[in-house]
Amino acid sequence: MRKGVTEDKAVVADILDKAEVVWLALNDDEGPHCVPVNFAVQGDTLFVHSGKRGRKAACLDSGAAMAFSAAVDIELKTSDDNACELGYRFRSVMGNGTPRPLDGDEKLRALDLITLKYAGRSMPYNEKVLAITAAYAIDIRSATARIKE
Template sequence: MRKSVTEDKSVVADILDKAEVVWLALADDEGPYCVPVNFAVQGDTLFLHSGKKGRKAACLDSGAPLAFSAAVDVRFKTSDENACKLGYRFRSVMGCGVPRLLTGDEKMRALDLLTLKYAGRTMPYNEKYLPVTAAYAIDITSATARIKE
Protein backbone atom coordinates (compact mmCIF):
# COMPACT_ATOMS: atom_id res chain seq x y z
CA MET A 1 0.00 0.00 0.00
CA ARG A 2 1.26 3.49 -0.84
CA LYS A 3 2.52 5.54 2.08
CA SER A 4 -0.18 8.17 1.43
CA VAL A 5 -2.96 5.54 1.67
CA THR A 6 -4.51 4.24 4.87
CA GLU A 7 -7.26 1.88 5.94
CA ASP A 8 -7.64 3.78 9.24
CA LYS A 9 -11.40 3.92 9.82
CA SER A 10 -11.20 7.25 11.67
CA VAL A 11 -9.48 8.91 8.68
CA VAL A 12 -12.02 7.40 6.26
CA ALA A 13 -14.89 8.53 8.51
CA ASP A 14 -13.53 12.08 8.79
CA ILE A 15 -13.32 12.45 5.01
CA LEU A 16 -16.80 10.99 4.43
CA ASP A 17 -18.24 13.23 7.15
CA LYS A 18 -16.91 16.30 5.34
CA ALA A 19 -17.67 15.22 1.75
CA GLU A 20 -20.67 16.79 0.03
CA VAL A 21 -20.96 14.19 -2.73
CA VAL A 22 -20.10 10.54 -3.22
CA TRP A 23 -19.53 9.20 -6.73
CA LEU A 24 -21.07 5.76 -7.21
CA ALA A 25 -19.52 3.41 -9.76
CA LEU A 26 -22.21 1.00 -10.89
CA ALA A 27 -22.54 -1.50 -13.74
CA ASP A 28 -25.42 -3.07 -15.60
CA ASP A 29 -26.07 -4.70 -18.98
CA GLU A 30 -25.35 -1.36 -20.69
CA GLY A 31 -21.90 -1.20 -19.08
CA PRO A 32 -20.24 0.98 -16.45
CA TYR A 33 -22.19 3.87 -14.96
CA CYS A 34 -20.88 6.57 -12.62
CA VAL A 35 -23.14 9.02 -10.84
CA PRO A 36 -22.68 11.62 -8.08
CA VAL A 37 -25.17 11.41 -5.19
CA ASN A 38 -25.98 13.15 -1.95
CA PHE A 39 -25.36 10.82 0.97
CA ALA A 40 -25.08 10.48 4.71
CA VAL A 41 -22.78 8.13 6.58
CA GLN A 42 -23.21 6.39 9.88
CA GLY A 43 -20.63 3.86 10.99
CA ASP A 44 -19.84 1.51 8.11
CA THR A 45 -22.94 2.42 6.11
CA LEU A 46 -23.66 5.05 3.48
CA PHE A 47 -27.26 6.17 3.02
CA LEU A 48 -28.70 7.73 -0.11
CA HIS A 49 -32.00 8.31 -1.84
CA SER A 50 -33.18 7.93 -5.41
CA GLY A 51 -36.24 7.86 -7.53
CA LYS A 52 -37.66 4.36 -7.79
CA LYS A 53 -37.28 4.29 -11.58
CA GLY A 54 -34.24 4.71 -13.77
CA ARG A 55 -30.82 3.24 -14.29
CA LYS A 56 -29.38 4.17 -10.88
CA ALA A 57 -32.32 2.61 -9.04
CA ALA A 58 -32.14 -0.53 -11.17
CA CYS A 59 -28.43 -0.92 -10.43
CA LEU A 60 -28.97 -0.41 -6.71
CA ASP A 61 -32.00 -2.71 -6.65
CA SER A 62 -29.88 -5.49 -8.16
CA GLY A 63 -27.82 -5.67 -4.98
CA ALA A 64 -24.66 -5.99 -7.06
CA PRO A 65 -21.43 -4.79 -5.43
CA LEU A 66 -20.45 -1.22 -6.26
CA ALA A 67 -17.58 1.17 -5.77
CA PHE A 68 -17.66 4.73 -4.46
CA SER A 69 -15.33 7.67 -4.03
CA ALA A 70 -15.31 11.11 -2.45
CA ALA A 71 -12.78 13.92 -2.10
CA VAL A 72 -12.43 16.93 0.17
CA ASP A 73 -9.93 19.76 0.57
CA VAL A 74 -9.13 19.72 -3.15
CA ARG A 75 -6.57 22.41 -3.98
CA PHE A 76 -4.52 22.94 -7.12
CA LYS A 77 -0.76 22.78 -6.57
CA THR A 78 1.16 25.19 -8.80
CA SER A 79 4.78 25.21 -9.79
CA ASP A 80 7.06 27.52 -11.72
CA GLU A 81 9.65 24.74 -12.10
CA ASN A 82 8.07 22.27 -14.53
CA ALA A 83 4.82 20.63 -15.52
CA CYS A 84 5.57 17.48 -13.52
CA LYS A 85 5.20 19.45 -10.29
CA LEU A 86 1.66 20.56 -11.11
CA GLY A 87 -1.16 18.62 -9.50
CA TYR A 88 -3.65 18.55 -6.67
CA ARG A 89 -3.61 18.28 -2.93
CA PHE A 90 -6.62 16.44 -1.54
CA ARG A 91 -8.01 13.95 0.92
CA SER A 92 -10.06 11.19 -0.67
CA VAL A 93 -11.82 7.92 0.01
CA MET A 94 -12.27 4.97 -2.31
CA GLY A 95 -14.36 2.04 -1.26
CA CYS A 96 -16.63 -0.84 -2.13
CA GLY A 97 -19.98 -1.85 -0.77
CA VAL A 98 -23.22 -3.68 -1.28
CA PRO A 99 -26.52 -1.76 -1.64
CA ARG A 100 -29.82 -2.73 -0.09
CA LEU A 101 -33.24 -1.13 -0.37
CA LEU A 102 -34.67 0.30 2.83
CA THR A 103 -38.36 0.33 3.72
CA GLY A 104 -40.58 1.55 6.53
CA ASP A 105 -38.83 3.07 9.54
CA GLU A 106 -35.37 2.33 8.08
CA LYS A 107 -36.24 4.35 4.96
CA MET A 108 -37.45 7.29 7.06
CA ARG A 109 -34.35 7.15 9.27
CA ALA A 110 -32.14 7.28 6.15
CA LEU A 111 -34.07 10.25 4.76
CA ASP A 112 -33.77 11.99 8.15
CA LEU A 113 -29.98 11.41 8.14
CA LEU A 114 -29.75 12.98 4.68
CA THR A 115 -31.88 15.97 5.70
CA LEU A 116 -29.85 16.44 8.87
CA LYS A 117 -26.59 16.40 6.91
CA TYR A 118 -27.64 18.90 4.25
CA ALA A 119 -30.16 21.08 6.09
CA GLY A 120 -28.65 20.83 9.57
CA ARG A 121 -31.96 19.64 11.03
CA THR A 122 -34.75 17.19 10.38
CA MET A 123 -37.71 18.58 8.50
CA PRO A 124 -41.18 17.40 7.47
CA TYR A 125 -41.61 15.66 4.10
CA ASN A 126 -44.11 16.29 1.35
CA GLU A 127 -46.14 13.08 1.56
CA LYS A 128 -46.74 12.98 -2.20
CA TYR A 129 -43.03 12.34 -2.87
CA LEU A 130 -42.44 9.56 -0.35
CA PRO A 131 -44.11 6.79 -2.42
CA VAL A 132 -41.85 7.53 -5.42
CA THR A 133 -38.67 7.90 -3.36
CA ALA A 134 -36.38 5.00 -2.56
CA ALA A 135 -33.75 4.98 0.18
CA TYR A 136 -30.73 2.70 0.16
CA ALA A 137 -28.06 1.62 2.59
CA ILE A 138 -24.67 0.76 1.19
CA ASP A 139 -22.87 -1.53 3.59
CA ILE A 140 -19.19 -0.69 3.19
CA THR A 141 -17.09 -3.80 2.65
CA SER A 142 -13.75 -1.98 2.23
CA ALA A 143 -12.50 1.59 2.16
CA THR A 144 -9.18 3.39 2.01
CA ALA A 145 -8.25 7.02 2.40
CA ARG A 146 -5.54 8.84 0.49
CA ILE A 147 -3.96 12.03 1.74
CA LYS A 148 -1.97 13.93 -0.89
CA GLU A 149 -0.37 17.11 0.36
Protein backbone atom coordinates (compact mmCIF):
# COMPACT_ATOMS: atom_id res chain seq x y z
CA MET A 1 0.00 0.00 0.00
CA ARG A 2 1.16 3.52 -0.76
CA LYS A 3 3.08 5.42 1.94
CA GLY A 4 0.76 7.29 4.29
CA VAL A 5 -2.31 5.27 3.24
CA THR A 6 -4.22 3.05 5.64
CA GLU A 7 -7.42 1.03 5.74
CA ASP A 8 -7.61 1.47 9.53
CA LYS A 9 -11.32 2.04 10.21
CA ALA A 10 -10.58 4.20 13.27
CA VAL A 11 -8.48 6.60 11.17
CA VAL A 12 -11.12 6.70 8.42
CA ALA A 13 -13.87 7.34 11.01
CA ASP A 14 -11.88 10.13 12.68
CA ILE A 15 -11.41 11.96 9.38
CA LEU A 16 -15.06 11.57 8.39
CA ASP A 17 -16.20 12.74 11.83
CA LYS A 18 -14.16 15.93 11.42
CA ALA A 19 -14.98 16.58 7.74
CA GLU A 20 -17.54 19.28 6.99
CA VAL A 21 -18.27 18.12 3.45
CA VAL A 22 -18.03 14.88 1.55
CA TRP A 23 -17.73 14.90 -2.25
CA LEU A 24 -19.83 12.31 -4.06
CA ALA A 25 -18.53 11.00 -7.38
CA LEU A 26 -21.54 9.80 -9.34
CA ASN A 27 -22.07 8.69 -12.91
CA ASP A 28 -25.05 8.63 -15.27
CA ASP A 29 -25.79 8.71 -19.01
CA GLU A 30 -24.44 12.29 -19.17
CA GLY A 31 -21.12 11.17 -17.67
CA PRO A 32 -19.35 11.79 -14.38
CA HIS A 33 -20.98 14.07 -11.82
CA CYS A 34 -19.25 15.27 -8.65
CA VAL A 35 -21.14 17.09 -5.91
CA PRO A 36 -20.35 18.25 -2.35
CA VAL A 37 -22.93 17.31 0.30
CA ASN A 38 -23.63 17.48 4.01
CA PHE A 39 -23.45 14.02 5.53
CA ALA A 40 -23.22 11.88 8.63
CA VAL A 41 -21.50 8.56 9.12
CA GLN A 42 -22.33 5.72 11.44
CA GLY A 43 -20.32 2.53 11.30
CA ASP A 44 -19.90 1.49 7.68
CA THR A 45 -22.71 3.70 6.40
CA LEU A 46 -22.62 7.23 5.08
CA PHE A 47 -25.92 9.16 5.17
CA VAL A 48 -26.75 12.02 2.78
CA HIS A 49 -29.85 13.91 1.75
CA SER A 50 -31.09 15.47 -1.45
CA GLY A 51 -34.11 16.91 -3.13
CA LYS A 52 -36.21 14.16 -4.67
CA ARG A 53 -35.65 15.51 -8.18
CA GLY A 54 -32.49 16.35 -10.07
CA ARG A 55 -29.36 14.69 -11.30
CA LYS A 56 -27.89 13.88 -7.87
CA ALA A 57 -31.11 12.19 -6.74
CA ALA A 58 -31.40 10.25 -10.00
CA CYS A 59 -27.84 8.98 -9.64
CA LEU A 60 -28.40 7.95 -6.03
CA ASP A 61 -31.79 6.39 -6.82
CA SER A 62 -30.13 4.22 -9.49
CA GLY A 63 -28.20 2.28 -6.85
CA ALA A 64 -25.12 2.37 -9.09
CA ALA A 65 -21.71 2.08 -7.49
CA MET A 66 -20.26 5.46 -6.58
CA ALA A 67 -17.27 6.98 -4.82
CA PHE A 68 -16.75 9.64 -2.18
CA SER A 69 -13.94 11.69 -0.66
CA ALA A 70 -13.31 14.15 2.15
CA ALA A 71 -10.30 16.03 3.52
CA VAL A 72 -9.44 17.75 6.79
CA ASP A 73 -6.47 19.54 8.35
CA ILE A 74 -5.49 21.07 5.01
CA GLU A 75 -2.36 23.20 5.30
CA LEU A 76 -0.27 24.74 2.53
CA LYS A 77 3.43 23.82 2.50
CA THR A 78 5.44 26.70 1.12
CA SER A 79 9.01 27.05 -0.07
CA ASP A 80 11.16 29.94 -1.23
CA ASP A 81 13.71 27.61 -2.79
CA ASN A 82 12.02 25.02 -4.98
CA ALA A 83 8.62 24.70 -6.64
CA CYS A 84 8.75 20.93 -6.10
CA GLU A 85 8.56 21.51 -2.35
CA LEU A 86 5.19 23.27 -2.62
CA GLY A 87 2.13 21.24 -1.73
CA TYR A 88 -0.27 20.44 1.06
CA ARG A 89 -0.38 18.59 4.33
CA PHE A 90 -3.76 16.93 4.85
CA ARG A 91 -5.71 13.95 6.04
CA SER A 92 -8.20 12.54 3.56
CA VAL A 93 -10.54 9.65 2.91
CA MET A 94 -11.42 8.05 -0.39
CA GLY A 95 -13.99 5.31 -0.59
CA ASN A 96 -16.72 3.70 -2.59
CA GLY A 97 -20.07 2.16 -1.93
CA THR A 98 -23.60 1.62 -3.04
CA PRO A 99 -26.43 4.08 -2.30
CA ARG A 100 -29.93 3.08 -1.32
CA PRO A 101 -32.94 5.34 -0.72
CA LEU A 102 -34.44 5.47 2.76
CA ASP A 103 -38.00 6.13 3.83
CA GLY A 104 -40.12 6.22 6.96
CA ASP A 105 -38.24 5.90 10.23
CA GLU A 106 -34.94 5.15 8.44
CA LYS A 107 -35.19 8.43 6.54
CA LEU A 108 -35.88 10.39 9.73
CA ARG A 109 -33.01 8.64 11.54
CA ALA A 110 -30.62 9.59 8.70
CA LEU A 111 -31.80 13.21 8.72
CA ASP A 112 -31.48 13.29 12.52
CA LEU A 113 -27.86 12.08 12.27
CA ILE A 114 -27.05 14.78 9.71
CA THR A 115 -28.77 17.47 11.83
CA LEU A 116 -26.91 16.31 14.93
CA LYS A 117 -23.57 16.50 13.09
CA TYR A 118 -24.08 20.10 11.96
CA ALA A 119 -26.38 21.61 14.60
CA GLY A 120 -25.21 19.56 17.57
CA ARG A 121 -28.78 18.76 18.55
CA SER A 122 -32.06 17.36 17.28
CA MET A 123 -34.41 19.84 15.66
CA PRO A 124 -37.96 19.72 14.26
CA TYR A 125 -38.56 19.46 10.52
CA ASN A 126 -40.82 21.52 8.28
CA GLU A 127 -43.28 18.91 6.99
CA LYS A 128 -43.52 20.57 3.55
CA VAL A 129 -39.74 20.42 3.13
CA LEU A 130 -39.56 16.90 4.54
CA ALA A 131 -42.04 15.74 1.90
CA ILE A 132 -39.72 16.84 -0.94
CA THR A 133 -36.51 15.62 0.73
CA ALA A 134 -34.87 12.27 0.04
CA ALA A 135 -32.37 10.53 2.30
CA TYR A 136 -29.87 7.87 1.32
CA ALA A 137 -27.64 5.36 3.02
CA ILE A 138 -24.39 4.67 1.23
CA ASP A 139 -23.13 1.27 2.30
CA ILE A 140 -19.35 1.68 2.30
CA ARG A 141 -17.60 -1.19 0.49
CA SER A 142 -14.10 0.13 1.03
CA ALA A 143 -12.42 3.25 2.32
CA THR A 144 -8.83 4.31 2.82
CA ALA A 145 -7.30 7.23 4.63
CA ARG A 146 -4.25 9.14 3.47
CA ILE A 147 -2.11 11.20 5.79
CA LYS A 148 0.23 13.59 3.97
CA GLU A 149 2.68 15.40 6.22
